[in-house]
Structures are given as structure tokens and as C-alpha cells.
Amino acid sequence: MPARPSPHDGDDAPLIRIEGVSKTYPARAGAAPVAALSGIDLAVPKGEILGVIGRSGAGKSTLIRLINGLERPSAGRVVVGGAEVSALAERDLRAVRARVGMIFQHFNLLSSRTAADNVALPLEIAGWKRDAIRTRVADLLALVGLEDQARRYPAELSGGQKQRVGIARALATGPDVLLSDEATSALDPETTRAILALLKRINRDLGLTIVLITHEMSVIRAVADAVAVIEGGAIVERGSVFEVFTRPRAEITRSLLAGETGHGLPPGLAARIGPEPLPGAAPVLRLVFRGAGADTAVIARLARETGIEAAILAGSVDEIGGQPFGALAVALSAGPDVAARARAFLVGHGVETESLGYLAPNREEARVA
Amino acid sequence: MSPDLVGLLVQATADTLTMVAIAAGLGTLFGLPLGVFLATSRRGELLAVPPLNAALGFLVNATRSTPFIILVVAIIPFTRLVAGTSIGTMAATVPLTVASTPFIARLVEAAIREVDHGLVEAARAFGASPAQIVLKVLIPEALPGILLGLTLAVVSLLGFSAMVGAVGGGGLGDLGIRYGYQRFRPDMMLAVVVVLIVLVQAVQTLGETLARRLNRRIRRT
Numbered sequence: 001m002p003a004r005p006s007p008h009d010g011d012d013a014p015l016i017r018i019e020g021v022s023k024t025y026p027a028r029a030g031a032a033p034v035a036a037l038s039g040i041d042l043a044v045p046k047g048e049i050l051g052v053i054g055r056s057g058a059g060k061s062t063l064i065r066l067i068n069g070l071e072r073p074s075a076g077r078v079v080v081g082g083a084e085v086s087a088l089a090e091r092d093l094r095a096v097r098a099r100v101g102m103i104f105q106h107f108n109l110l111s112s113r114t115a116a117d118n119v120a121l122p123l124e125i126a127g128w129k130r131d132a133i134r135t136r137v138a139d140l141l142a143l144v145g146l147e148d149q150a151r152r153y154p155a156e157l158s159g160g161q162k163q164r165v166g167i168a169r170a171l172a173t174g175p176d177v178l179l180s181d182e183a184t185s186a187l188d189p190e191t192t193r194a195i196l197a198l199l200k201r202i203n204r205d206l207g208l209t210i211v212l213i214t215h216e217m218s219v220i221r222a223v224a225d226a227v228a229v230i231e232g233g234a235i236v237e238r239g240s241v242f243e244v245f246t247r248p249r250a251e252i253t254r255s256l257l258a259g260e261t262g263h264g265l266p267p268g269l270a271a272r273i274g275p276e277p278l279p280g281a282a283p284v285l286r287l288v289f290r291g292a293g294a295d296t297a298v299i300a301r302l303a304r305e306t307g308i309e310a311a312i313l314a315g316s317v318d319e320i321g322g323q324p325f326g327a328l329a330v331a332l333s334a335g336p337d338v339a340a341r342a343r344a345f346l347v348g349h350g351v352e353t354e355s356l357g358y359l360a361p362n363r364e365e366a367r368v369a
Numbered sequence: 370m371s372p373d374l375v376g377l378l379v380q381a382t383a384d385t386l387t388m389v390a391i392a393a394g395l396g397t398l399f400g401l402p403l404g405v406f407l408a409t410s411r412r413g414e415l416l417a418v419p420p421l422n423a424a425l426g427f428l429v430n431a432t433r434s435t436p437f438i439i440l441v442v443a444i445i446p447f448t449r450l451v452a453g454t455s456i457g458t459m460a461a462t463v464p465l466t467v468a469s470t471p472f473i474a475r476l477v478e479a480a481i482r483e484v485d486h487g488l489v490e491a492a493r494a495f496g497a498s499p500a501q502i503v504l505k506v507l508i509p510e511a512l513p514g515i516l517l518g519l520t521l522a523v524v525s526l527l528g529f530s531a532m533v534g535a536v537g538g539g540g541l542g543d544l545g546i547r548y549g550y551q552r553f554r555p556d557m558m559l560a561v562v563v564v565l566i567v568l569v570q571a572v573q574t575l576g577e578t579l580a581r582r583l584n585r586r587i588r589r590t
Contacts, residue, residue, distance in 0.1 A: 112510050
């Protein structure tokens with residue numbers, strides 16, 4: 001087994017550092033040069049799961065490929081575990097790549113090799129002995145729960161099983177970093193959950209640092225510790241998952257979060273909410289319960305103590321990044337100053353509020369009345 | 370048919386098989402690496418050397434666009450240099466090899482280019498060198514396509530081998546022309562055609578069976 005160099009510049013130094021990186025693709029006939037990334041600064045501490053989210057074309061594929069040198073920056077530095085990836089020649093990059101595993105959206109398994117032989121490929125490439133490979137492959141297949149599928153070809157495996165083979169293959173050489181390129185985007189929701197749980201377990205058990213890119217907030221929420229939001233080739237928001245989910249700042253983040261916990265309203269309801277306090281319209285608030293104080297009993301107390309009733313329109317109470325979090329959209333009973341009084345009461349009880357507008361009375365109900 | 374003629378037929382079949390086997394073997398030996406190089410030396414590929422790729426591509430096209438019967442005559446000095454003579458069955462394998470090499474190279478190139486680019490990227494991500502990518506990823510993944518290409522090449526070689534009678538190459542085509550046509554022996558002509566049909570069928574079936582066996586594990590049934 002080749003010795004693994006462990007050049008550390010201190011234990012608390014980030015394992016991956018991306019400093020001032022830009023990537024511009026040269027002009028093609030008739031077209032201007034394309035800037036894929038600009039001014040990217042990103043540090044990933046050892047053991048962290050960083051989720052990079054953005055729409056397609058935002059530059060996230062390019063960003064993740066900088067880390068193992070599949071893409072080279074036009075400017076800036078990329079340092080992984082002390083090795084300056086952006087400065088290494090292709091030949092010297094190969095040693096670094098043995099310490100950076102990668103999994104792919106479409107699995108990229110060799111159809112001519114069995115599951116076991118696919119997992120063996122990086123070990124053959126690294127020059128391992130045949131016996132050592134056999135033992136290692138058996139261990140890896142057991143780790144991903146595929147010990148009984150070793151001799152099957154990819155065509156005989158389900159999508160989830162193929163991605164498990166992909167994960168085992170990526171872990172073969174014992175990397176410090178795992179790069180996940182939309183690894184669950186081709187999988188159904190149930191399989192996605194299982195694969196994400198596996199990634200989380202590997203992160204915990206092996207202390208692996210994971211950088212994953214995705215366009216789905218649910219993926220970030222399920223596994224990541226930290227999130228970076230990328231838009232137009234630049235990082236527009238970066239923070240802990242809890243922070244970004246509960247206090248999104250950038251417009252793109254809000255839009256990506258729309259389908260997630262407590263963000264967004266059912267379309268029929270959203271259509272009835274306007275900015276003007278029309279006669280009979282009920283003020284609508286978004287209430288955000290964060291952290292330990294996420295106690296929704298406060299709504300009952302609001303009714304009891306101030307006489308203001310709050311009808312829940314949408315929302316949920318959940319856990320994000322291991323912390324309780326709730327977001328509710330409520331319609332208050334109509335009346336003078338209701339919104340201001342309710343907000344004062346709620347803020348006093350540690351609940352964040354945001355006015356969403358006024359809910360016009362339902363036409364059907366109005367006609368009956 | 371007299372025993373003499375049967376003997377001629379057997380000898381001609383043996384000559385044809387010898388010529389085709391040697392030309393297909395050498396054509397694969399030269400054509401496989403050439404095809405891999407043609408596929409991987411294109412712009413943006415693994416071993417990108419666009420000028421060399423263009424030069425080799427031109428050479429391959431030039432050879433392939435020369436009618437075989439003209440190629441046979443045109444390279445007689447080269448044939449004499451390699452085989453020591455320009456007449457006979459062994460000499461005939463030289464133009465056959467020269468013609469089959471670029472043909473096989475193009476078929477291999479096409480099969481290699483069919484391999485999913487994601488596999489190359491994955492192999493690079495695991496630290497594979499270009500040689501490892503070729504040997505462990507591209508060729509194994511392209512193998513069913515390469516086998517079908519070789520089958521096509523062997524069938525074409527059976528056809529080409531009929532023309533080497535022009536340089537005394539012998540074989541079934543030569544027998545058919547000299548006995549069947551020039552000596553008005555329709556029975557001999559028919560026998561030659563039947564043997565060729567059987568050979569082509571056998572090669573095609575063998576090639577497809579091998580490719581299917583390789584493919585069975587690849588395609589979901």
C-alpha cells in the first residue's frame with residue numbers, strides 16, 4: 001500500500017481552501033469568453049459536510065472539479081490538505097486524487113466490470129497487490145451494504161445500488177475528501193434518503209470531509225453542516241445550514257428554499273394575499289420559531305392573553321441541522337392594530353415575525369355570508 | 370466435379386483463409402492502436418495532439434479511398450520489400466493488411482468514441498494515467514463494438530481477397546475467375562460462391578455470438 005503523505009499546516013487549518021478563484025472559458029468562434037466562476041473564496045474545515053447549491057449553470061460543477069484538479073482555475077489558488085492543486089502538473093495531481101474520492105450523478109460505473117471489479121479499479125490504478133485489493137473490496141462492499149451483489153454487473157443493479165458501488169469505489173483508496181456531484185439527482189426520493197444517510201454515516205464514522213453539489217435544498221438539509229449558495233459564478237451566501245435555512249438573505253436562497261419547510265404558501269392561498277388592507281382582509285404574518293424556543297404553544301397564549309386569534313394557513317415544525325425550527329403562516333382575526341399588537345406580543349416571546357400582506361376573504365365564504 | 374477440381378477448391382479455400390487470417394491479425398495489431406490514437410488524440414481528448422490526429426486521419430482516408438485493386442498494384446515495390454516477392458499468396462497479404470489497417474482503425478475509433486465520457490472523467494478523478502484509462506476503461510468498455518467492427522472487417526477482407534488473383538495471390542476469387550469464368554465452368558463458379566457464402570456466414574455468426582456474450586452482462590435483459 002503506498003504511503004499516504006499527510007502534510008498538515010496545523011489541525012485547525014481548513015482541509016480545503018479556495019482563494020480568489022476565477023474560471024473563464026476561452027472564447028469559441030464568434031462567442032465571447034464565458035466566465036464560469038469569479039472571485040470564489042471558500043474554506044472547508046476537516047470533517048465538515050459542505051453543501052453547494054445553485055441552479056443549473058450557476059458554476060457548481062466547475063467549482064467542485066477545481067478541488068480534484070479536473071478543472072483548473074484561471075486565477076486564484078486551490079489548496080487541498082496542504083497540496084496546491086491549482087499549481088500541480090497533471091502527473092503530480094494523480095497522487096492528490098487518490099486522497100479525493102468522487103461520486104457522480106450518473107454513477108459512471110464501467111459496464112464491463114462487476115460491482116467488485118468497479119470498486120477495485122482505483123486500487124488497480126494505485127498499484128495495489130491483488131490479494132490486498134480482494135480484502136479491501138470486500139470490506140468496502142460490506143460498508144455500503146452490497147456484500148451480496150459483488151459479482152453483479154451494473155446493468156443488473158438498481159440506481160441506489162449503483163450509487164452505493166460508486167461510493168465504495170470513491171472510498172477505495174481511503175481518501176480524506178469525498179466530492180459528490182449531484183449524486184442523488186437521478187434517484188427517487190426514498191433511495192435519495194438512503195444514500196444521503198449513508199454519506200452522513202461515512203462522514204461520522206470515517207471523519208471524511210464531504211463537498212456535495214446539488215440543486216435541491218432538501219439534500220442540503222438532510223446531510224450538510226454548512227451551505228454555500230452559488231449564483232452566476234459567485235458565492236452569494238455561506239453559513240451553517242440552520243442559519244441559512246432560517247434566515248436566508250439572498251433572493252436566490254429564498255427562491256431555492258420555497259419548497260422547503262414553512263417557506264412558501266400554497267398557490268391558491270398566495271393568490272389571495274395582497275399588499276393592501278382591504279375591508280375585511282386579515283393580516284397575514286410569517287412566524288419563525290428558531291432553536292430551543294421553537295414552542296408553538298405561544299399561539300394559544302396569544303389568543304388567551306390578547307384576544308387575537310391566529311388561523312394557521314401553512315407551515316411546519318421541524319428540525320434543521322439538528323435544531324428545532326418552525327415556520328408558520330398565520331391569518332389574524334381582523335380588527336384595528338391587530339397586526340402591530342400581535343407582532344409586539346410574539347416578538348416579546350422570542351418569535352420572529354414578518355408581514356406577508358393581507359388575506360382577502362374567500363369569495364365563496366363572502367357570498368354565503 | 371472431378372477430384373482434381375475438388376483439390377483445387379480445397380487449396381483455394383485454404384489460401385483464402387490464410388490470407389484473410391494473416392491480414393486480419395496484422396490489421397488488428399496495427400489498426401487497434403491506431404484507432405485508439407485517432408479517438409484519443411482529437412482536440413479536447415485524453416492525448417490531444419490535433420495536428421498529428423489530422424495528419425493520420427488524412428492518411429487513413431487516403432488509403433481507404435484508393436480502390437483495392439489499384440492499391441494492390443500501386444504498392445508492389447513496398448510488397449516486394451516486405452515479402453521479398455510481389456507474387457503469390459504471402460505477397461498478397463501485404464496489400465490486404467495495408468487495406469485492412471485503416472479500415473479497422475476507423476471501426477475501433479468509432480467504438481472508442483461511443484464510450485461514455487463520464488467514465489473517462491471518473492477514471493481521471495481516481496488518478497488514472499492516460500495509459501491506464503485506455504487499457505482499463507476505453508478498450509474494455511468498447512470491446513463489444515470493437516468485436517463487431519472486426520467481424521465486419523473480416524467479411525470485407527474475404528471480398529478483397531478475391532481480387533489478389535491479379536498478382537497471383539490465389540484463393541477462392543482467383544479460382545472463380547480463372548476456372549469458373551475464363552474456362553466456362555459454371556459448376557466451379559457456383560462452388561466458389563457457395564464456399565464464400567458459408568465462410569461469411571460463419572464469421573458473422575461467430576463475431577455476433579462473441580459480441581452478444583460480452584454484451585449480455587452489459588445490457589439489461
